Amino acid sequence: MARIVRPVSPLAVRGRADLEAYLGQSLLSEYFERQEGRTRQVATSLKTYMVEAHLAGDGRGLLANAFERVENTGDDLLFRAYDNSGEVYFVDALDPRLPHVHTIGHTNVTDATMAKVTRQPGADRCWLPSRLLLGTQLGRLIGFRFFHQRTVAGLFDSEESRQLAKELGRTSAPPFRMSVSEYAHADRELASLRELLPLGRRAAVDSLSWRTAEGTGSDGFIHDQVWGTGKIAAYGTSWPAHLNNVFLLRDLYRDALELLEDGYAIRDAETGTEGELLNIWFAEPGVVVDPRALMDHICSGQEPFRLVGTYAETSPGRYLGHLVDLHVGDPVTLELSKDALRVHLPAGSCANVLMRLLLNVERHLTAEVATSFDAVLAARA
Amino acid sequence: VKEELRVVNALIGMSVGVPGWPQLLKQEGFRLVALEQEISVRIDPARRCLIKPEAIFFSVDRNQTLLVEAKSASFNPKQALGYAKATAADLVAMGLVPPDVDQLGHVVVPCYFAPFGHEDDLSTSIGSFNHERDADLPLVVYSNHSMYLAAGSVRNRTLHTAFDGHVAISEATWPTTFVPFDSDSPKCDIAGPVVQVLMQYLLNDEINNFTVDDIAGGHTSTATDGCVRYFQRLGPSKRAQIRSRITEIVEELRISYLSNLITRTGNHDWVLAGHLRGRGITTVNQAFQEYRALVEQGQALPPPRQRDVLGQVVADDD
Numbered sequence: 001m002a003r004i005v006r007p008v009s010p011l012a013v014r015g016r017a018d019l020e021a022y023l024g025q026s027l028l029s030e031y032f033e034r035q036e037g038r039t040r041q042v043a044t045s046l047k048t049y050m051v052e053a054h055l056a057g058d059g060r061g062l063l064a065n066a067f068e069r070v071e072n073t074g075d076d077l078l079f080r081a082y083d084n085s086g087e088v089y090f091v092d093a094l095d096p097r098l099p100h101v102h103t104i105g106h107t108n109v110t111d112a113t114m115a116k117v118t119r120q121p122g123a124d125r126c127w128l129p130s131r132l133l134l135g136t137q138l139g140r141l142i143g144f145r146f147f148h149q150r151t152v153a154g155l156f157d158s159e160e161s162r163q164l165a166k167e168l169g170r171t172s173a174p175p176f177r178m179s180v181s182e183y184a185h186a187d188r189e190l191a192s193l194r195e196l197l198p199l200g201r202r203a204a205v206d207s208l209s210w211r212t213a214e215g216t217g218s219d220g221f222i223h224d225q226v227w228g229t230g231k232i233a234a235y236g237t238s239w240p241a242h243l244n245n246v247f248l249l250r251d252l253y254r255d256a257l258e259l260l261e262d263g264y265a266i267r268d269a270e271t272g273t274e275g276e277l278l279n280i281w282f283a284e285p286g287v288v289v290d291p292r293a294l295m296d297h298i299c300s301g302q303e304p305f306r307l308v309g310t311y312a313e314t315s316p317g318r319y320l321g322h323l324v325d326l327h328v329g330d331p332v333t334l335e336l337s338k339d340a341l342r343v344h345l346p347a348g349s350c351a352n353v354l355m356r357l358l359l360n361v362e363r364h365l366t367a368e369v370a371t372s373f374d375a376v377l378a379a380r381a
Numbered sequence: 382v383k384e385e386l387r388v389v390n391a392l393i394g395m396s397v398g399v400p401g402w403p404q405l406l407k408q409e410g411f412r413l414v415a416l417e418q419e420i421s422v423r424i425d426p427a428r429r430c431l432i433k434p435e436a437i438f439f440s441v442d443r444n445q446t447l448l449v450e451a452k453s454a455s456f457n458p459k460q461a462l463g464y465a466k467a468t469a470a471d472l473v474a475m476g477l478v479p480p481d482v483d484q485l486g487h488v489v490v491p492c493y494f495a496p497f498g499h500e501d502d503l504s505t506s507i508g509s510f511n512h513e514r515d516a517d518l519p520l521v522v523y524s525n526h527s528m529y530l531a532a533g534s535v536r537n538r539t540l541h542t543a544f545d546g547h548v549a550i551s552e553a554t555w556p557t558t559f560v561p562f563d564s565d566s567p568k569c570d571i572a573g574p575v576v577q578v579l580m581q582y583l584l585n586d587e588i589n590n591f592t593v594d595d596i597a598g599g600h601t602s603t604a605t606d607g608c609v610r611y612f613q614r615l616g617p618s619k620r621a622q623i624r625s626r627i628t629e630i631v632e633e634l635r636i637s638y639l640s641n642l643i644t645r646t647g648n649h650d651w652v653l654a655g656h657l658r659g660r661g662i663t664t665v666n667q668a669f670q671e672y673r674a675l676v677e678q679g680q681a682l683p684p685p686r687q688r689d690v691l692g693q694v695v696a697d698d699d
Contacts, residue, residue: 121584266397266559268610272412272439276398277556299670301663308580308666310573310673314382314557322561322577326662329584331577333558342400344558346606372400 010088014074019090019102020239026104027222027236048246049101049114050126050230050253052352054328059093066117083113097257098126098250107233114231119303124327126230126253127355130205130362131377136252138224138245139212141187147206147228148199149175152364154293156286176203202284204228204362212241228359259376260351267347276372278343278354280361284368288338295319295336301326304360307334307353325353382570386560388451388494389416389436391523394556396438401554405543410442415477416560416611417619420448422463422471432463434491439478445488445537446472452495452520456506464491465516490536497524500531507532519544525552560610564622568630569677574608575630576669583642583657583665593624593649596631624649637682638668 008022026046055062060079063070067081067089079091087105101117103110118125150157151172161173168174176199180186186209193200206228213221222236224245232249234242266275288294292313299321301308309323314335321334330349335342341361343354354373361369371377393413396406415437423429438447448464469487472478478487495503500522507520511533519533521544528548535541562570578596582588587602595601597620598612609615609623628649635643635651644652657665675682 264398268606269412271441272396272414273393273559273610274397274412277394277400277558279400299666301666308662310576310670312569312573312673312677315552318553320557320561320573322573324577324580324584326584329581331581333577335557337553339553348603348606372398 010080010090013078013080013090016075016078016092018073023090023102023104024239027234027239027242044104044106045225045233045235046242047103047105047107047110048232048234048242049103049110049117050232050246050250051099051101051114051118052124052126052253052257052327052350053097053099054122054350055093055096055099056122059091059096059099062120062122063091063117065120066113066123083109085109085113087113089113095250095254098254100246100250111231121326122328124306124352124356126249127352127359128226128228128230128249128253129355129358129377130228130367131371131374132252132256132355133205133208133226133228135378136208136226136249138210138226138248139222140210141190141208142183142211142223143179143181143186143207143209143225144190145180145206145208146178146193146200146203147175147363148203148367149173150364152294153297154288154290154295155365156289177206178203181209201368202366204359204367206363210245211236212238212245228363256355256376257351260345260354260373261347261349264373264376265345265347265349265351275345275347278345279372280341280343280358281370282339282341282361282366282368283370284366286338287366287368288336291317291319291336291338295321295334298334298336299323304356304364306356307332325350327352327356382557383563383566384453384496385435385451386563386566387496387555388449388523389560390556390558391528391550392436392438392449392494393559397559399554399556401551402556403543403548403550405540405548406438406447409445409537409539410440411438411445411447412440413437413559413610414439415614417563417616418475418477418611418614419616420463420467420471420475420477422467424459424462424466430459430463432460432467434464437472437477443488443537444483444486445490446478447490447492447537447540450491450493452493452503453499454502456503456510458510461507461510461516461518462514464493465514465518467491488536490540491518492535492540493518493520494528495520495522495531497522504531523550525555526550561608564619564626566626568626569673571626572630572673572676575627576634576673578608579631579634580666580669582653584662586656588653590646590650590652592647592651593627593631596627597623633682634669634672636685638672639665640685 008025013019013022023046026044060070063081068084069082071080073080077093081089081091087109089101089103091101093099117123165173207225209225211223220238222234222238222241225233232246264276264278295311298305299307299309299311306326307323309321311319311321314320318337323332325332328350331346332349332353333344394402396411396413417433419431419433421429422432434448435451436449467489469484473480504520507518511518517534519535520531521528522531530544535544561574582591597607597609599607642654646652
């Protein structure tokens with residue numbers, strides 16, 4: 001078991017102003033790991049996880065279920081939490097709807113812990129669909145990553161994919177992943193690969209990597225890799241630049257949720273019923289071959305959709321589901337056909353379900369989609 | 382789906398935003414304010430009659446109220462007279478439009494809708510009625526592809542112009558979710574929305590008891606709506622019918638699947654013994670799906686207590 005020796009103790013963090021000293025160790029590779037008598041310098045990225053939460057009180061209850069131990073810092077809305085591997089997390093709940101969690105622990109451990117946190121009732125990831133990610137501008141784009149895997153029932157999968165899965169002894173083909181990193185022309189290549197490659201169009205943008213030097217002083221910089229699942233992994237020399245990017249993404253995400261909830265949710269106002277239904281059209285032809293099987297999957301309560309409920313066929317090939325979002329127990333009504341998914345979000349329901357649906361449609365059905373709420377996703381960064 | 386519900390959903394869809402669906406009513410500022418609300422109309426100095434439009438839309442922008450009557454066959458001249466003669470005063474008296482509305486300038490826009498294939502007789506009847514009564518009652522006919530004016534004229538110019546041509550619509554985008562059922566819908570159509578509300582209660586620690594009115598009109602402890610839009614504004618007889626249909630479904634679910642989790646404490650009242658967690662959610666979800674499928678296929682439900690889900694939930698948790 002590796003023992004991590006960090007010059008700055010997590011206990012030294014008594015408020016937000018102390019975070020830089022502790023988390024900056026990772027940014028500057030200033031700490032060491034001892035394993036089997038050998039000491040080596042460690043360069044683990046700083047990770048910030050964006051969470052969408054409906055916190056009761058100060059949110060400690062939600063944290064207590066997912067972490068081994070939760071402690072107060074000197075700040076009432078900044079918590080120090082430990083997972084069962086001993087990794088340390090700082091939970092900043094200043095924004096109760098969109099708290100974020102900083103850690104310099106190992107990704108394989110922290111990803112699992114944060115999955116546990118965001119699967120609890122009341123919590124969810126911030127899901128950043130491709131369109132929202134591509135609309136952001138956090139500096140110079142120096143890398144990107146695509147992801148796609150058809151593990152959901154009722155979808156078309158090519159003969160080649162099925163054959164590959166069979167050869168590998170799996171039920172589904174391995175995911176398609178493609179990464180480009182540290183490349184000066186990443187923005188140009190991203191556009192052309194998405195345009196030219198069939199898989200480039202079908203695959204979701206899994207992450208974008210940005211290098212930000214502006215405003216960080218002459219020699220300061222930050223490299224932020226922003227994942228669609230709400231993680232921002234950073235290395236570099238400027239904690240404020242990283243925080244600036246986190247705040248920017250959080251603001252964009254909050255705006256998107258509020259626009260969906262205030263502008264689209266169907267509500268019975270004093271002057272009558274208002275709102276809009278939300279459509280996700282599958283632009284890749286033939287991707288859904290069996291909408292019933294897909295609907296079965298969606299309302300089974302499984303990850304990643306987290307929806308339960310019942311559905312019925314309303315006309316040939318068209319299904320209507322009256323569902324409940326396990327994230328917060330809110331109702332949401334879905335209509336599914338081979339061509340589109342239509343969402344009726346009632347007033348009072350959390351709009352994070354829309355982001356979750358869209359991102360996972362991109363990752364597991366096709367990223368060749370059009371939506372009726374593109375204006376919401378077109379980030380104004 | 383009942384034709385009346387198809388019309389109501391189609392028109393609500395036109396008044397809010399539905400991608401790929403005409404937004405005629407939204408453009409004119411019409412918003413749904415009531416469903417199946419009875420209105421007393423003075424049809425001559427000595428007589429009044431009650432009309433019950435399927436849907437009522439009010440436009441502040443135009444100072445107009447649209448009364449929607451969905452017809453499939455019979456034509457009632459007295460009812461038609463009520464639609465033709467309805468005034469702002471009648472609507473104000475029923476609380477459907479604000480009392481400070483400009484009543485003199487207010488235009489009531491009645492409109493009959495009928496499915497394609499049923500329009501011939503209705504069109505003739507409405508044409509005769511309009512001729513005899515010097516009225517302008519319109520009939521709009523709809524198919525899976527279009528809506529068009531078959532008789533009379535619509536008192537809103539934009540709507541008249543649109544329906545006088547053909548308003549293109551598509552079966553693939555026809556809205557269905559705004560009013561998913563009414564009191565005489567098949568049980569399987571009511572089961573989905575009722576189960577949806579029941580599942581919310583079973584997941585919400587703050588809800589320990591509920592009534593049929595909570596399911597229909599929204600629980601006081603939650604910010605979300607019930608499964609019947611404008612339930613509180615429906616007439617007493619309509620509310621009673623809906624209560625009875627919902628109670629039947631809740632009781633079937635309780636007796637066949639959830640008797641240890643839900644206790645009946647009155648005609649329309651229940652208490653929850655606990656809330657769902659972990660695998661219990663999946664188990665109850667599967668039970669609800671089984672119930673809906675059995676109801677849809679008209680098959681018998683499991684005998685009481687032989688399929689008690691809570692027993693399984695407790696076993697799972699143990």
